[in-house]
Every structure is written in structure tokens, then in C-alpha cells.
Amino acid sequence: MFALDDELSRWDAALPLVQGSERLKLLMALAWHLRQRDPARAQQLSAELVPLLSLLAPDAVMVQRARLHLISAEPAWLRGELDMAHYHAEQALLLCEQAADTLPASAAACRADACWIMAWACNDRGLSVEGDNWLRQAAAAARVAADPVRIDIIDAASGICDAFGDGRAAQQRWNGRFSNDLDRLPPIAAGWVSDFFGTCAFQRSEYGRAIGHLMLSFETALATGQIRRAIIVATNIGNGFTSLNAHEAALDWMQRGLDLARPSGWPLSIGMCLMQTAETLRQLGQREAAQSLLREALTTLAPLSGSRAYAVALEYQGDLALDLGNHAAALDSFTRLAVRGDALRQNDFQSSARRGQAHALSHLARADDALTAAQAALALAREHGDASSQIAALNVLADIHARHDLPVPELMVAPNAVLHYLQLALEIAATIDGYTVPGTLLDAAAREYAAIGDYERAYNIALRANTARDQTHSKEATNRAIAMQVQYQTERAQTEGEHHRQLAAAEAQRAEVLQQTSATLEHLSAIGQEITAHLDVAAVFRALDRHVHGLLDATHFSIFLLQPDGESLVCEFGIEAGKPLPRVRIDAADPNANTARCLRERREILVELDEEGTTPNLIPGTLPTLSLLFAPLRVGERVLGVMTVQSLLAHSYGERERLIFRTLCAYGGIALDNASAYRQVAATQEQLLEKNLELEQAYRALEEVSLTDQLTGLRNRRFFLQNVDADVAMSLRGYDAGLHRELNERDLLAAKDLVFFMVDLDHFKEVNDRYGHAAGDSILVQMQERLREVFRESDYVIRWGGEEFLVLARATHRDEAPGVAERMRRAVAERDFELPDGVRLSKTCSIGFACFPFLPEQPRLLSWSQVVELADQGLYIAKRSGRNGWAALYSTEATRADGVFARVMQQLDHAVADGEVRLVSNLTGPLVLAGERRRIGLSSDLETN
Numbered sequence: 001m002f003a004l005d006d007e008l009s010r011w012d013a014a015l016p017l018v019q020g021s022e023r024l025k026l027l028m029a030l031a032w033h034l035r036q037r038d039p040a041r042a043q044q045l046s047a048e049l050v051p052l053l054s055l056l057a058p059d060a061v062m063v064q065r066a067r068l069h070l071i072s073a074e075p076a077w078l079r080g081e082l083d084m085a086h087y088h089a090e091q092a093l094l095l096c097e098q099a100a101d102t103l104p105a106s107a108a109a110c111r112a113d114a115c116w117i118m119a120w121a122c123n124d125r126g127l128s129v130e131g132d133n134w135l136r137q138a139a140a141a142a143r144v145a146a147d148p149v150r151i152d153i154i155d156a157a158s159g160i161c162d163a164f165g166d167g168r169a170a171q172q173r174w175n176g177r178f179s180n181d182l183d184r185l186p187p188i189a190a191g192w193v194s195d196f197f198g199t200c201a202f203q204r205s206e207y208g209r210a211i212g213h214l215m216l217s218f219e220t221a222l223a224t225g226q227i228r229r230a231i232i233v234a235t236n237i238g239n240g241f242t243s244l245n246a247h248e249a250a251l252d253w254m255q256r257g258l259d260l261a262r263p264s265g266w267p268l269s270i271g272m273c274l275m276q277t278a279e280t281l282r283q284l285g286q287r288e289a290a291q292s293l294l295r296e297a298l299t300t301l302a303p304l305s306g307s308r309a310y311a312v313a314l315e316y317q318g319d320l321a322l323d324l325g326n327h328a329a330a331l332d333s334f335t336r337l338a339v340r341g342d343a344l345r346q347n348d349f350q351s352s353a354r355r356g357q358a359h360a361l362s363h364l365a366r367a368d369d370a371l372t373a374a375q376a377a378l379a380l381a382r383e384h385g386d387a388s389s390q391i392a393a394l395n396v397l398a399d400i401h402a403r404h405d406l407p408v409p410e411l412m413v414a415p416n417a418v419l420h421y422l423q424l425a426l427e428i429a430a431t432i433d434g435y436t437v438p439g440t441l442l443d444a445a446a447r448e449y450a451a452i453g454d455y456e457r458a459y460n461i462a463l464r465a466n467t468a469r470d471q472t473h474s475k476e477a478t479n480r481a482i483a484m485q486v487q488y489q490t491e492r493a494q495t496e497g498e499h500h501r502q503l504a505a506a507e508a509q510r511a512e513v514l515q516q517t518s519a520t521l522e523h524l525s526a527i528g529q530e531i532t533a534h535l536d537v538a539a540v541f542r543a544l545d546r547h548v549h550g551l552l553d554a555t556h557f558s559i560f561l562l563q564p565d566g567e568s569l570v571c572e573f574g575i576e577a578g579k580p581l582p583r584v585r586i587d588a589a590d591p592n593a594n595t596a597r598c599l600r601e602r603r604e605i606l607v608e609l610d611e612e613g614t615t616p617n618l619i620p621g622t623l624p625t626l627s628l629l630f631a632p633l634r635v636g637e638r639v640l641g642v643m644t645v646q647s648l649l650a651h652s653y654g655e656r657e658r659l660i661f662r663t664l665c666a667y668g669g670i671a672l673d674n675a676s677a678y679r680q681v682a683a684t685q686e687q688l689l690e691k692n693l694e695l696e697q698a699y700r701a702l703e704e705v706s707l708t709d710q711l712t713g714l715r716n717r718r719f720f721l722q723n724v725d726a727d728v729a730m731s732l733r734g735y736d737a738g739l740h741r742e743l744n745e746r747d748l749l750a751a752k753d754l755v756f757f758m759v760d761l762d763h764f765k766e767v768n769d770r771y772g773h774a775a776g777d778s779i780l781v782q783m784q785e786r787l788r789e790v791f792r793e794s795d796y797v798i799r800w801g802g803e804e805f806l807v808l809a810r811a812t813h814r815d816e817a818p819g820v821a822e823r824m825r826r827a828v829a830e831r832d833f834e835l836p837d838g839v840r841l842s843k844t845c846s847i848g849f850a851c852f853p854f855l856p857e858q859p860r861l862l863s864w865s866q867v868v869e870l871a872d873q874g875l876y877i878a879k880r881s882g883r884n885g886w887a888a889l890y891s892t893e894a895t896r897a898d899g900v901f902a903r904v905m906q907q908l909d910h911a912v913a914d915g916e917v918r919l920v921s922n923l924t925g926p927l928v929l930a931g932e933r934r935r936i937g938l939s940s941d942l943e944t945n
Contacts, residue, residue, distance in 0.1 A: 001112075001113060001116075001147075001149065001150050001153060001188070002033070002153075002188045002224040002225060002226055003029070003033040003188075003224060003225065004187065004188075004223055004224055005223055005224075005225070007033075008030065008033055008034070008037075008225075011026050011029055011030050012030065012525070014026060015027070015030070016524055016525075016528070016659070016662070016663035016666055016667075017659070017662070017663070019634050019636070019666065020052075020055060020634075020636055020637060021052075021055050021056075023049075023052065023666075024049055024052040024053070024055060024056070027045050027046075027048055027049035027052070028049055028064060028067065030042075030045050031043075031045035031046045031049065031068075031071050032067060032070075032071060033225055034225070035070075035071050035074045035075060035225075036074065036075075036078065036225050036226060036227040036228060037225040037227065039075040039078075042071050042075075043071070043072070043075075044529075046068050046071050046072075048532070048670065049064075050068075051635065051636065051673070052636050053065070054636065055636055055637065059098075059099045059102040059103050060099075060103065060106075062095045062096075062098050062099040063095070063096065063099050063103055063106050063107055063110055065095055066091070066092040066093075066095035066096050066099075066107075066110045066114070067092070067110055067113075069088040069089070069091045069092040069095070069114075070088065070089065070092050070110070070113055070114055070117060072084075072088045073085045073086075073087075073088035073089045073092065073114075073117050074117055076088065077117055077120060077121045077124070078228055078264070078266045078268075078269075079265065079266060079267070080124070080266070080267045080268065080303050080304055082121045082124060082125055082304075085117060085121045086118065086121055089114045089117045089118050089121070090118075092110065092111075092113075092114040093111060093114045093115075095110075096108075096110045096111040096114065097111075104144065104145075105144075105145050105146065106145075108141045108142070108144035108145035109141070109142070109145040109147055109150065111137075111138075111141040111144075112138045112139075112141035112142040112145060112147070112150055112154065113138075115134045115135070115137040115138035115141060116134075116135075116138045116154065116157075118134040119131045119132075119134035119135045119138060119157075122134060123161070123307065123308070124268060124304050124306070124307045125304075125306045125307070126305070126306020126307055126308075126310075126340065126343055126344060127306070128161070128165070128343075128344050128345055129345070131161065132158070132161060135154060135157060135158045135161065136158070138154045139151065139154045139155060139158065142154055148189075149186050149188055149189050152178070152185065152189035152192065152193060153188065153189055153192045155174075155177060155178075156178065156189075156192035156193045156195060156196040157192060159173075159174040159177070159178075159196040159199075159200075160195060160196050160199045162174070163196070163199045163200050163203055164199070164308065164348070165344075165345055166384065167200065167203030167204070168384065168385060170200065170203075171200055174196070178193045178196065178197070180197075182194060182216070187220055187223070187224075188220065188224050190216070190220065191216065191217045191219075191220025191221055191224070191226075192217070192220075194213045194214070194216040194217045194220070195213070195214065195217035195229075195233060197213040198210045198211070198212075198213030198214040198217060198233075198236070199236075201213060202236070202239075202240065205243075205388070207240045207241075207243045207244050208244070210236075210240050211237055211240040211241065214233050214236055214237045214240065215237060217229075217233050218230055218233040218234055218237065221233060227260060227264060227269075228264075228266060228268075228269055230257075230260055231257045231260045231261045231264075231266075231269040231272070231273065232257075232269070232272065234253050234254070234256045234257035234260065234273075235253070235254060235257045235272050235273055235276040237253045238250040238251070238252075238253035238254040238257065238276055238277075238280065239276055239279075241253060242279065242280045242283060247280055247283065247284050250280045251277065251280055254273060254276055254277040254280060255277075257269075257272075257273040257276075258270070258273040258274070258277070261273050267300050267301060267303060267304060268301065268304050268307060268309055270297075270300050271297045271298075271300035271301035271304075271309060271310075271313065272297075272301075272309045272312075274293050274294070274296050274297035274300065275293070275294055275297035275298075275301075275309070275312060275313040275316055277293055278290040278291075278293035278294040278297060278316060278320075279294075279316045279319075281293065282316070282319065282320050282323065287320065287323060287324060290320055291320060291324075294313065294316055294317055294320060297313050298310075298313050298314075298317065301313055306340075306343070308344060310340070311337055311340040311341060311344060311349050314333050314334075314336050314337040314340065315333075315334075315337050315349065315352055315353070315356070317329075317333040318330045318333035318334040318337060318353075318356045318360075319356070321333060321360075322356070322359055322360065325363075327359075327360040327363040327364050328360075328364065330356060330359070330360040331357060331360035331361060331364065333356070334352075334353050334354075334356035334357040334360060335353075335357060337349055337352070337353040337356070338350070338353035338354060338357065341353050348389075350380050351377050351380040351381050351384075351386060351389045351393070352377075352389070352392075353377075354373045354374070354376045354377035354380065354393075355373075355374065355377040355389070355392055355393050355396055357370075357373040358370045358371070358373035358374035358377060358393075358396045358397075358400065359396050359399070361373060362396070362399060362400045362403055362404070363403075365404075367400065367403070367404035367406055368406075370400050370404075371397070371400055371406060374393055374396045374397045374400060375397070377389070377392075377393040377396070378390060378393035378394065378397065381393055387428055387429075387431065390425075390428050391425045391428055391429055391441070394421045394422070394424050394425035394428070395421075395422075395425055395441065395444075397421040398417075398418045398419075398421035398422045398425070398444065401416070401417035401418045401421065402418045402448075408420070409421075415452050415454075416448070416452065418444075418448050419445065419448045419449070419452075422441065422444055422445045422448065423445070425441060426441065426442075426445065429441070437464075437468050438468065439465045439466070439468045442461050442462070442464050442465035442468055443462070443465045445461050446458045446459075446461040446462040446465060449461060523551075524660065524663045524664075527547050527664070527667065528663070528666075528667040530543060531543045531544065531547070531664075531667040531668060531670075531671045532667055532670050532671045532674065534671055534675065535674060535675050535678040536675060537572075537672060537675045537676075537679075540668065540671040540672055540675055541559060541572070541573040543671075544557075544559065544573075544643070544664060544668050545557055545573070545575055547664060548645055548661070548664060551657075551660050551664075552645055552647075552652075552653070552657055552660060552661060553627075553647045553649060553652045553657075554645045554646070554647065555576060555577060555623060555625055555646060555647050555648045556574075556575075556576040556577075556581075556622065556623065556625055556644070556645065556646035556647075557574070557575050557576075557643075557644070557645050557646075558571050558573060558574035558575070558576075558581055558643075558644055559571070559572055559573040559574070559633075559641060559642075559643050559668070560572070560586065560595050560599075560641050560642045560643075560644070561633075561640060561641035561672075562588070562599065562639065562640060562641050566588065567587070567588055567589075568585050568586060568587055568588055569585070569586045569588060569595055569596065569599060569641060569642060570583060570584070570585050570586075571583055571584045571585075571586075572641075576622055576623060577623065581622065588600070594607060594628065594630050594644075595630060595642045595644060597630075598630040598631065598632055598642045598644075599632065599639060599641070599642050602632050602634070602639055603632065604629070604630065604631045604632075604658065604662060605628075605629075605630040605631075606627075606628070606629050606630075606653060606658065607627075607628040607629075607630075608626070608627060608650065608651060609625075609626045609627075609628075609650065610626070610650060623648065624648075625646035625647055625648055626647065626648060626649060626650040626652075627646060627647040627649060627650060627651060627652035627653050628644065628646045629644065629645050629646070629653045629657075629658065629661055630642055630643070630644045631643055631644075631661055631662055631665040632665065632669075633665055633668055633669040633672060634665075634666070634669050635669045635670060635673040638673075640669055640672055640673060641672075643661075643664070643665050643668060645661055706718060707719035707722070709799040711777055711780060711781065711799075712780055712781055712783075712784040712799050713784065714784050714787075714797050714798060714799045714805075715796060715797065715798050715799075716798065716799060717798060717799075717800060717801070717806075719796075719798070720796060720798045720806065720808070723796065724796075724808065724864055725864075727754055727808065727810050727811075728754065728852065728864045730752075730811070731752050731753065731754050731811075731852060731853070731859070732853075732859055732860065734750060734752030735752060735853065735856065735859040736859075751811045751812050751813055752811065753811075753812055753813055753814045753851050753852065753853075754808060754809065754810060754811075754812070754851070754852040754864070754867075755808075755809040755812055755814060755817045755820075755849055755850075755851050755852075756806065756807075756808055756809075756849060756850055756851075756852065756864075756867055756868050756871040757806070757807040757808075757809065757817075757820070757821065757824070757847060757848075757849040757871065758800070758804065758805075758806055758847065758848045758849065758868075758871045758872050758874070758875040759787070759804070759805040759806075759807065759824060759845055759846075759847050759875075760803060760804045760805075760845060760846050760847075760875055760879070761779070761780075761783065761803040761804075761828070761843060761844075761845050762843065762844045762845055762846055762879070762883040762884065763843075763883075764776065764779070764802070764803035764843075767779060767841065767843075771835060771839070771841075774836060775835045775836065775839075776803075778833070778834075778835055778836055779833045779835075779841070779843065780799075780803065782833050782834070783803075783805070783828070783833075784797070784799070784805075786824075786827040786828060786831075787805060787807065787824070789827060790820065790823050790824045790827050791807055791809065791820070791824075792809070794810055794811070795807055795808060795809050795810055796808040796810065806868070814851040814890075817849055817851060817888065818886075818888065818920055818922075821847045821849055821886040821888070821922075822886065822922055824845070824847060824886075825844075825845060825847060825884065825885065825886055825922070828843060828844060828845040829842075829843075829844045829845070829884055844883055844884035845884070846875055846878040846879045846883050846884070846885060846886070847874075847875065847878060847885070847886035847887075848871045848872060848873065848874025848875025848876065848877065848878055848886065848887055848888065849871050849874055849886065849888045850867045850868070850870035850871040850873075850874060850888060850889050851867070851888075851890070852864050852867045853867075854866075854867055854870065854891050854900075855891045855895055855897060855900070856891075858897055861897050861900070862900070862901055866901050869901075869905065870889050870904060870905075871888075873889060873904070873905065873908070874886070874887040874888045874889055875887070876931065877919070877921070877927055877928065877929060878921065878923065880928040880931050881921070881923050881925060881926070881927045881928045882923055882925060885921060885922050885923040886921060886922055886923075887919060887920070887921040887923065887927065888919070888920045888921070889904065889908075889917050889918075889919060889920075890917070890918040890919075890920060891916075891917065891918070892915055892916060892917065892918050894914065894915040894916050895916045895917070896916060900916065903916065904916075904917055908929045908930075909929045909930060912929065
């Protein structure tokens with residue numbers, strides 16, 4: 001689950017020396033344990049190991065792929081990208097489930113880690129119940145895996161979460177689960193168990209003991225790559241020092257946390273450090289600095305407003321607002337805290353929120369509300385046995401009664417309500433072992449007794465207050481001494497621990513014969529990152545050549561690549577004494593060529609010659625070298641080719657030089673394989689792009705066809721239905737503007753109406769019957785030309801069906817509609833249509849139109865489809881009244897909104913007679929309102945409106 005820094009150093013050092021399945025194992029270990037230490041490198045290593053997964057059995061591949069999802073999930077959680085973290089963890093769980101039957105232990109361990117991430121992501125959302133459930137599942141999976149370290153870590157984390165919810169219940173539940181002898185536990189488990197002990201001690205106000213435990217937890221978290229845990233524990237240690245009045249030490253620990261959090265960019269970690277530092281500064285009286293830091297903390301934590309950290313920030317914000325006398329702001333903060341405390345089910349927030357609300361409400365002259373809140377705070381504190389919170393609540397109750405004239409409490413035996421609550425507070429204080437009653441509490445009691453004339457008791461209590469202040473000052477000095485002692489002991493333990501770690505590292509370094517200097521290994525690691533970053537073969541060759549000549553004595557350096565047929569090697573790159581070598585070919589079966597032998601045997605070959613010897617199989621035109629080193633370019637079990645470096649000097653390549661060359665070969669193999677894969681992918685992508693372009697063009701053509709009437713070239717009903725809603729929304733926004741501000745002249749003149757025109761050719765059926773359908777089609781084509789002449793390019797001209805057309809005049813004025821209708825009528829009536837055989841026909845059309853919104857005072861009264869029905873109604877009035885004309889229905893000031901659509905459609909004559917509807921038409925004769933009208937299939941509201 002976690003690993004010590006020393007283990008990572010050993011794995012990193014060994015990585016260049018291994019290939020195949022051993023390399024896969026190291027890559028996975030490093031990627032997993034770098035997920036918080038160095039998330040970017042963890043992702044890089046993850047990408048490198050993916051091609052090696054083919055070496056594993058299918059079920060093992062599923063477990064490793066699940067682990068790769070978790071390597072992506074944890075950084076996403078830390079960055080506050082909780083949905084992304086949830087997705088990756090969920091994918092990991094699915095893969096673990098598939099592998100559970102054949103690999104139960106490894107699948108269960110991976111499942112435990114996935115549940116672990118799910119739990120913390122839920123906690124950061126404020127979903128504490130779900131978080132607890134995921135921790136229970138994680139613990140169950142760890143037990144299936146029979147992993148005692150995971151079991152201890154997850155149980156300790158569950159105990160910590162329980163302690164925040166109800167400290168007393170948590171201690172009862174986990175009592176005896178963990179041994180106090182932490183030396184018997186593995187360091188990683190000991191760190192979490194120590195964190196649990198520290199949290200419980202904190203809940204009991206044993207701050208010195210808590211800090212001691214938490215410092216061990218901090219050191220362990222740092223040494224095992226648990227960066228976020230280290231940040232949280234550092235801020236908790238600072239909080240403990242603040243409680244001991246050791247503010248300098250507190251700020252030092254807050255700074256440690258910030259130094260870890262800021263480079264990470266993790267919002268919860270940064271916000272937590274900022275808010276704890278702000279609280280320490282508030283207690284030091286530096287309110288302006290505290291306010292600035294707290295504001296930054298709340299902004300940083302805003303995306304995680306469901307978390308415990310955000311709730312703590314709200315509490316600190318409320319206390320700071322009380323200090324500043326901003327009681328309205330304090331009330332807002334504590335009210336929000338109450339909501340969060342109830343959601344999180346954590347007692348400390350529930351009680352402090354209501355105590356803070358009561359304090360603020362009292363100063364805002366809301367005495368009854370203040371009293372209710374303070375009584376609720378007292379009840380919660382009593383329920384959970386929290387004596388300190390009871391004293392705080394009773395203090396606030398006394399202050400409320402001192403400020404306001406309120407009914408006295410029941411069973412009051414004191415002279416007044418203020419003294420009643422102060423006496424209760426003093427009685428509870430007396431029950432706390434070792435507790436020094438605050439001088440401020442005794443002073444308040446003394447003032448009250450003096451106010452009622454009991455001067456003797458007031459004097460005696462005032463003496464006790466002075467004594468208490470002396471004791472408090474002494475207690476503060478003791479607390480500071482405890483803080484210094486704990487810090488000194490812990491720092492000494494840190495120094496000793498560091499010394500032991502250095503001794504262990506030195507011993508491990510001596511045991512690694514091949515690891516002569518860490519500088520060389522770091523250099524090789526940096527070189528490897530550079531080489532494997534190239535995706536061009538020529539760039540890989542140049543990088544290898546540069547580093548081979550920089551690190552080794554290399555008179556000759558060449559790279560032979562295996563050809564696709566597997567029968568020969570070709571020198572694709574070669575440099576000798578600064579000059580390029582010819583592109584020679586070597587038979588892979590050549591028994592005398594060391595290059596071919598290295599390929600066949602898949603191992604490193606070193607040839608050492610004395611000065612009298614002759615170089616075997618010397619390539620014509622090359623120098624007679626004395627030291628020749630050959631190594632295969634391998635990626636997993638595949639061999640891509642051979643690299644060779646050669647020197648004119650004898651014995652040039654010792655163990656260190658061979659390690660360097662072997663490492664460069666490993667990086668070179670990976671880089672060349674990546675470059676080859678990239679070329680293939682690039683070629684495939686180019687083909688896909690071409691195909692996608694063709695498909696996109698075909699799709700656009702099909703889409704255009706589907707939205708166009710094939711005879712006339714006009715848009716069809718489908719196009720209209722896809723686009724009309726957007727125009728309706730724009731029209732409504734224009735009318736809504738007057739609801740929010742006073743309209744100016746420009747607003748009043750703005751074109752914000754829609755007009756729906758229904759246009760129908762008169763007696764069109766006779767054309768088809770007499771002249772044939774080709775003649776009818778010709779007239780429809782000419783009709784679209786005349787429609788385009790009359791209407792604007794921005795208007796929608798739609799072939800609605802048969803000889804009927806629908807036109808939507810967009811962004812226009814309703815008063816202009818009659819003029820447009822008349823132009824359309826004349827465009828048909830005053831010009832003949834010419835048939836394909838030259839015959840000329842005179843035709844007329846009938847037009848009906850209606851405006852949206854129908855009733856401008858209530859723009860949403862009728863839908864656009866209902867307005868189209870009204871336009872169709874107008875069309876049939878024109879047809880029944882003699883044709884070659886137009887008719888329209890307008891609302892009036894007398895129009896009644898309730899049921900207007902049904903009245904217009906079914907009782908139009910009454911609506912006109914009552915003045916609810918105004919008919920506008922060019923027809924001079926009487927308009928025939930009644931008669932059959934076919935439905936156009938848009939509105940279904942005739943019966944309900």
C-alpha cells in the first residue's frame with residue numbers, strides 16, 4: 001500500500017539493469033509508490049510498462065490494469081477532481097472483480113486500495129456515511145488478501161473517522177484493537193495507529209500526548225510517500241501547539257504543512273494549512289492577517305465545500321467574525337456550519353455551530369432565537385458528555401440573559417437567570433479533573449453577585465478569580481514547557497531516526513556492487529528520460545550517439561537493426577572517429593560476426609584484444625579496435641537489433657562502463673520501439689482522418705438532403721421543427737427584458753415578433769388533373785421563386801406539404817405582416833405561371849398568418865404551435881371567403897387569457913363579436929368564419945386551453 005523512501009531508491013537503482021518481466025515488476029512498484037511523491041513520473045512509468053503487460057497471463061493483466069487505474073485515480077482525488085477519481089476507482093473495481101476467482105489475494109489487495117480511494121473521495125464530498133461504508137469494504141478486502149499491514153492501516157483510518165464523529169464511542173469501539181507497543185508493528189502501520197492514538201488524545205484534550213503520537217505519524221507519512229497525510233498531520237500538530245499556547249511552534253508546523261502543500265497544488269491540503277494558520281493568528285490577536293488567510297482558504301476549499309476541512313474553516317470564520325463584532329457574518333458562518341455538521345454527523349461541529357449562532361443572535365437583538373440555539377448547543381454537549389462545550393454553552397446562556405429580559409429557566413434556585421447558568425457552569429467545571437476555572441467565568445459571577453447586593457460573596461469569588469488567573473498563567477507556562485519538551489524529544493528522535501536511515505542506506509549502497517555512484521545513476525535516469533521522449537528514429541540515433549561518446553571511450557559506435565524478414569541486420573547508424581560508416585548488411589546466421597551472435601544469443605558480448613591481436617571480421621574501411629562491446633536492443637522478449645561500442649584502447653570497458661552501455665541499450669530499445677509504433681500510429685491516424693473527412697462530408701450531404709424538399713429546394717418540415725424553438729426563445733428574451741429593467745426607445749423599436757404565414761395555392765388540384773403532375777411540379781418550383789422574392793433571406797420558407805407553404809418571418813414587427821401578405825398575394829396573382837410545354841396559367845393563392853406572441857402582455861400564453869394553428873385558421877377564413885386573399889387573427893386589449901385558444905379555434909364568431917379577437921384581411925366581402933378546417937398536426941391543446 002505504501003513503501004519507504006529507501007525501498008524506492010533501491011528499485012530506481014535496479015531499474016536500468018533489468019529487462020522483461022522483472023522490469024515490469026519494478027516499473028509497476030515505482031509507478032504505484034510515486035503516485036503522491038511524483039504523480040507526473042508515476043504516469044510516465046505507467047505508460048512505459050503498458051507494452052510489457054503482454055508478458056503476463058490474462059488475469060494478471062487485469063489486476064495490473066486495475067492498479068494503473070488507481071495510479072490515475074489517486075492524483076485526481078488529490079487535485080479535487082472527484083468525478084475523475086471515482087471513474088478510475090470504479091474501473092479498477094470492475095477489473096478486480098473479473099480476476100478475483102483466479103488471483104484472489106492480489107485482486108483483493110487491489111480492491112482494498114480502490115475502496116480506500118473511494119472512501120476518501122466520498123469524505124471530501126462530505127458523504128461521510130458512504131465514506132465509512134467504503135472503508136468497511138476496504139477492510140473486508142484486506143482481510144481476504146490476508147495483508148496485516150493493510151488491515152491495520154484501514155482499521156486505524158476507520159478509527160480516526162469514528163473519533164471525529166463521536167470520540168467517546170470511537171474509543172469504546174476500537175478499545176483493545178491496537179497495541180500500545182508500536183515498535184512491534186511495521187513502520188507504515190505504526191504511523192497510522194499512532195495517528196489514531198493522537199486523534200483520540202486530542203479529543204480528550206491531552207494535547208501533549210496527542211502531539212507526541214502525531215509527530216511519529218508525520219515522520220512515517222513523509223518517509224512512505226503519503227504527502228497528503230503528512231500535510232494533514234502537520235496542521236493537526238500545529239493545532240495542538242496552539243491549544244498549549246505555544247504559538248511559535250504552532251506556526252512552525254503550519255509552515256511545514258504549507259511547504260508540502262503549495263508545490264502539490266492540491267486544494268484541500270492548501271486550504272487546510274491556510275485556515276489552521278489563520279486560526280493561530282486569530283488567537284494571537286492578528287485579526288487582519290487571519291482574515292486574509294481565511295478568505296484565501298475558503299476560496300481554495302470552495303470546490304470541496306462538503307468536506308470536513310471546509311466545515312472547520314466555517315467555524316474559524318464565525319469565531320473571527322465574532323471577534324471583529326460582525327455578528328451578521330458570524331451568524332451566516334455558524335448557520336452554514338450547522339448544516340455541514342448535521343450532514344457530516346460530527347458532534348464537535350453540531351455543538352459549536354449552535355453555540356456560535358446563539359452568541360451572534362444575542363448581539364443581533366434576536367433574544368428568543370439566541371436562547372433556542374444556546375439551549376440546543378447545551379443539549380448536544382450534554383448528550384455527548386462534552387464538559388468543555390457545556391461550559392461554553394452555559395456561558396453564552398448567561399450572556400444572553402444578561403443582555404435581554406427573558407423568562408427565567410425552570411427549577412431556578414439562584415437569584416437570577418444569569419447566576420443560574422454561571423453556577424451550573426461552575427458546578428460542571430468542578431467535576432473536570434485538573435481543570436482550572438477560567439478567571440473570566442468567575443469575574444462574571446462576581447459582577448452578578450455585586451449587582452444584587454451580595455458584596456461578600458462577590459468579593460470571595462473575585463479573590464478566586466485572581467487565584468485562577470495566577471494558576472492559569474502558571475498553567476500556560478507549564479503548557480509551553482510541555483510543548484517545548486515534546487518538540488525537543490521528537491526532534492531528537494527524528495535526528496536519531498535519520499542517523500539510522502543513513503546507516504542503513506550506506507549498508508545497502510555497499511551491498512550494491514554495480515551501483516558505484518548515485519550521481520551516475522541519476523545521470524543515466526535523466527538520459528533515459530531524454531532518449532525515450534523522442535519519437536523520431538533519427539533523433540533517437542543522435543541522442544544515443546551523443547551520450548555514448550559523452551560517457552564512454554567510443555572510437556566506434558554503431559546501431560544495427562533487425563530487418564522485417566528476421567534474416568539480416570543492417571547498420572542504420574554508425575560513427576567512427578567522427579565519420580559516418582557505410583550501411584552494411586550482416587546475415588543473422590553469420591557464425592563469425594559478433595553482431596549476429598549477440599542477436600542470436602540475446603546477451604551482451606565483450607571482446608578484449610591485446611595490441612598484437614587482430615580485430616575479427618573487421619569491416620573494410622574501419623579501424624582495428626581492441627575493446628569491443630555488443631549488447632542487444634531488447635523490449636521485453638523482443639530483440640530489435642544490436643548496439644556496439646568499440647575503442648582503440650585495450651580493456652576500456654569495465655563493470656561500470658558495461659552497466660552504462662547496458663542501460664543506454666535498454667533506453668534505446670524502448671525509444672526505437674516507441675518511434676516505430678508512433679510511425680505506424682501516425683500512418684493509421686492519417687488514414688482515419690481521411691476516412692473521417694469523407695464520412696463527415698457524406699453526413700453533411702445526407703443531413704442537407706434530410707432538411708431540404710427535393711422538388712423545390714426549400715427547407716422542409718424537419719428543418720423547421722429543429723430550428724423554431726431557438727427563434728421562439730430569442731423572441732421571449734426580448735419580451736422578458738421589460739420585466740427586469742425599464743425599456744428604452746431602442747428596446748421599444750427592436751424587432752422581436754415572429755410571424756407565421758400559411759400560403760396555399762388556390763385550386764391546385766385542377767392543374768394536376770388537367771395538365772398532369774409534371775405541370776403541377778413546375779408551378780410549385782416557380783412558387784418557391786416568388787416566395788423567395790417576397791420574404792427575406794433570414795426568414796424560413798418551408799414546403800409544408802403538397803401546394804401549402806409555411807413561412808416564419810423572424811425578428812420582425814407584427815404591424816408589418818399585412819403588407820408582406822399583400823405583396824405575396826400579388827406576386828402570385830399578377831404574374832402567370834409557365835408550364836413545361838409553354839402554356840401560361842394564371843393562379844392565385846390564399847394566405848393566413850398569426851403573430852407570436854399572440855398576446856404580447858403574456859408572451860408565454862400560447863405556444864408557437866398554437867400560433868401556427870391560428871395562422872391556419874386565418875388561411876381557411878380566406879379560402880372560405882372567396883380566395884385570392886389573406887386573413888389574420890390579432891389579440892386585442894379585451895382578450896381574456898384564460899381558455900383563449902379553445903375559444904378562438906372553436907367559437908371564433910363569439911370571440912370576434914366579444915372583441916377578444918380582431919380579424920384583419922384584404923377581402924372586402926363578408927368573412928366566413930365557420931366551416932370545416934383540417935388539422936395540421938401541431939397543437940394538441942384544443943381541449944385544455
